[in-house]
Amino acid sequence: MLEETTIIKSKAIFSDDKEHRLLLRKEWNNEKPSAMVIMINPNTADTVNFDMTTMLVINNLHKLG
Template identity: 35%
Template structure:
């Protein structure tokens, strides 16, 4: 019989009113590569609880031999549908942008995993364009979450990528 022990250190950064989550960091092996995964909007997970998006993200990054993840979102408001007001809150957008840049500098890989909502939502597409431009100097370490067939732009909740991630360099 072999006993295995593991520890995951977690931190999460919220707005003062706890209505916005800027990031959640999980570290299980600080000697391995780190990833920044950018998704669409903040869910209910915090320093102790995980939602399915964060669970699938950690599971897949462990399989890919990463040791930590910073999970961030295009939109920071917790459990709120993306709406036009989200882009008008410049204070939150600026805070989020600053944190995205800060985290992008310190990680080995940036993963765009916001899915295809930008195909049908002008608001999401506008925010995607902002973030892609913001991270343009980090293009060499940026990847897109793809399925096994290299189809691009998936969110971790998509059934095709829940258990197998394919990270492709951004073009």
């Protein structure tokens, strides 16, 4: 049996009125290269909740290594 445990560190920065998310950072392996993804229309993701777009980006980055 093989067991894996992963911890995703999350950081979000919002405008003062919390209407706009300015930054969403996810880190799960600091031994691999970093990637920056700039999106035009960010959705509802925050430090705990993933939206579909964020989940797809993270899945693809993980596949790319």
